[in-house]
Amino acid sequence: MxxxxxxxxxxxxxxxxxxxxxxxxxxxxxxxxxxxxxxxxxxxxxxxxxxxxxxxxxxxxxxxxxxxxxxxxxxxxxxxxxxxxxxxxxxxxxxxxxxxxxxxxxxxxxxxxxxxxxxxxxxxxxxxxxxxxxxxxxxxxxxxxxxxxxxxxxxxxxxxxxxxxxxxxxxxxxxxxxxxxxxxxxxxxxxxxxxxxxxxxxxxxxxxxxxGISWMGVTITGEADHAGPTPMHLRKDALMAAAEIMHNMEKKIANTEVTVTVGKISASPDTVNCVPGEVYFTVDIRSTDDQLREGAVEQARALISEVCHERQVDVETAELWETExxxxxxxxxxxxxxxxxxxxxxxxxxxxxxxxxxxxxxxxxxxxxxxxxxxxxxxxxxxxxxxxxxxxxxxxxxxxxxxxxxxx
Known part of the structure; x- marks a missing residue:
C-alpha cells in the first residue's frame, strides 16, 4: 500500500x-x-x-x-x-x-x-x-x-x-x-x-x-474591609479561604490518578489595601476512572464547605461541565x-x-x-x-x- x-x-x-x-x-x-x-x-x-x-x-x-x-x-x-x-x-x-x-x-x-x-x-x-x-x-x-x-x-x-x-x-x-x-x-x-x-x-x-472531566465554579463571600485597621482574627477574608481550599485540594485530593486544577480566579474589590470580600474560582478535576473522579468532586465539595464554615464565610458551588x-x-x-x-x-x-x-x-x-x-x-x-x-x-x-x- x-x-x-x-x-x-x-x-x-x-x-x-x-x-x-x-x-x-x-x-x-x-x-x-x-x-x-x-x-x-x-x-x-x-x-x-x-x-x-x-x-x-x-x-x-x-x-x-x-x-x-x-x-x-x-x-x-x-x-x-x-x-x-x-x-x-x-x-x-x-x-x-x-x-x-x-x-x-x-x-x-x-x-x-x-x-x-x-x-x-x-x-x-x-x-x-x-x-x-x-x-x-x-x-x-x-x-x-x-x-x-x-x-x-x-x-x-x-x-x-x-x-x-x-x-x-x-x-x-x-x-x-x-x-x-x-x-x-x-x-x-x-x-x-x-x-x-x-x-x-x-x-x-x-x-x-x-x-472524564468535571468543572466546578466556586463563589466565596466574606466581608471586604480595610487592610490596616482590621485585625486578622476579626476578618472574613474570602481570598484566604479560597487559598486554604486550593492548598488542601492539592494535598488531600490530587494524586497519581486524579488531577485537580484551579485555572481561573478573581477577587473583589481587587485592590492592594482591601481585604477581599468575594472570590470566584474554578476547579477542574480529571481521572481515567469515573468513580475516582466523582469521589474527588464530592471530597472537594466537602472540603470547601468545611473551610468556609470554619472561616465564617458564605459559599456557593455550581457544576459548570461534566463529561464521562x-x-x-x-x-x-x-x-x-x-x-x-x-x-x-x-x-x-x-x-x-x-x-x-x-x-x-x-x-x-x-x-x-x-x-x-x-x-x-x-x-x-x-x-x-x-x-x-x-x-x-x-x-x-x-x-x-x-x-x-x-x-x-
Missing part, C-alpha cells in the same frame, strides 16, 4: 506557516478565538485551500466546516479533522495540526490520483477551545447531540456577544442539513499536550480513550496500530488527559485519535512545539490509516 513518503512537505509547511500568521502574538503564539475576526480570516483561507483541493464545501448551523472528496462508492465517509481556534495565548499546533494534516492527506490523494471506495471528509469544528464561549467543544457537541441548538446559540463571551450573533457576523452560519451525517470512522490527529511521548521517546501515541471517560473504537485503534507497524514507527497506547472534539463525535460513530509528541509537554502557550519530523510521521500514519479505512 502506498504511503505518504512522497508528501509535498513544502505545501504542508506552507499551510502551517500561513496559519501561524493569522492571529499571531509575541513568542510565536496565536490568539485566534472562535468566531473572531481572526477566526474568520483563517476560515476564509482554509475554505480557499479546500476549493483548490477540489473538495465540496459545506457549513452547518454551528459553523462547522466540511470539505468532501467523493469516493468510488456511495458509502459513509471516513472523516478526519479537528479545530482551527486557539486559546487567548495559544500555540500554533493545538487542533490546527489535525485540520491541516487532514487537508494534506486529501491533497496527497489527489497528487497520486488515488481513488478510494469511501468518500473522505475533512472538518474544522467551531469553538473547541471554549476560550471565548464556554463550555468547550460546542461545535462537535452540537452535532453529536450533547448540546441543543438553543443552548449553543445562547452562549456569550465576556463582552456579552452571543455565539449566534458572532457566527452570523463573520458569515459562517450554515444550515442544519449540512451537519455531519452517518460516517464510517472519525480520526482526529492532535498534539499530545503532555510530556509522555517525548519522555519515552515514542513517535506516535495511539489513543484508546479520553478521561470514553473508550474509542477498537477497529480504528487497530487500524492506526497496523499503520504504525507498517511504517516502522515507535508508539505506545495511551488515554488522553485533555478533552477533544473526538470525545463527542465518539457518541455518534466509531472514533479514534493519533497523538504526536509535544516538546517539553507544553501546550496552550506560545512556546507550544511539535517537531517537523514528528509532523511528517503523523501525516504518514494518518494517510496510511485513511487509505485502509476508506477501503473497508
Amino acid at each position: 502506498e504511503t505518504l513518503n512522497n508528501i509535498n512537505k513544502e505545501r504542508l509547511f506552507h499551510t502551517l506557516s500561513k496559519s501561524s500568521e493569522i492571529g499571531a502574538i509575541p513568542g510565536k503564539g496565536l490568539k485566534r478565538l472562535a468566531l473572531s475576526d481572526e477566526d474568520k480570516e483563517m476560515r476564509d483561507i482554509f475554505k480557499g485551500w479546500c476549493q483548490e483541493a477540489g473538495l465540496t464545501l459545506r457549513v452547518d448551523d454551528f459553523g462547522n466546516m466540511y470539505g468532501r472528496r467523493e469516493g468510488k462508492k456511495a458509502l459513509p465517509p471516513v472523516v478526519l479533522g479537528s479545530h482551527l481556534d486557539t486559546q487567548p495565548e495559544g500555540g500554533r499546533f493545538d487542533g490546527i495540526l489535525g485540520v491541516l494534516l487532514a487537508l494534506e492527506v486529501v491533497n496527497t490523494l489527489n497528487d497520486h490520483n488515488m481513488e478510494t471506495d469511501r468518500p473522505v471528509e475533512i472538518v474544522n469544528f467551531t469553538n473547541e477551545e471554549g476560550a471565548r464561549f464556554e463550555p468547550p467543544m460546542l461545535g462537535s457537541g452540537g452535532v453529536a447531540g450533547v448540546f441543543d441548538q438553543e443552548y449553543v446559540y445562547s452562549r456569550k463571551d465576556r463582552e456579552g456577544h452571543s455565539f449566534l450573533e458572532e457566527m452570523q457576523r463573520i458569515g459562517y452560519k450554515g444550515e442544519e442539513e449540512n451537519r455531519l451525517g452517518d460516517f464510517h470512522s472519525f480520526l482526529e490527529l492532535h498534539i499530545e499536550q503532555g510530556p509522555v511521548l517525548e519522555e519515552e521517546n515514542k513517535q506516535i501515541g495511539i489513543v484508546e480513550g479520553i478521561q 471517560k470514553i473508550d474509542f473504537g477498537k477497529g480504528i485503534i487497530d487500524a492506526i496500530e497496523k499503520s504504525v507497524e507498517t511504517l516502522g514507527y515507535s508508539s505506545r497506547r495511551m488515554v488522553s488527559g485533555a478533552g477533544h472534539d473526538a470525545k463527542y463525535i465518539n457518541n455518534i460513530g466509531p472514533t479514534a485519535m493519533i497523538f504526536l509528541p509535544s516538546v517539553n509537554g507544553k501546550s496552550h502557550v506560545p512556546s507550544e512545539l511539535t517537531l517537523d519530523e514528528d509532523i511528517i510521521s503523523g501525516a504518514n500514519v494518518l494517510y496510511q490509516t485513511v487509505l485502509a479505512l476508506a477501503e473497508e
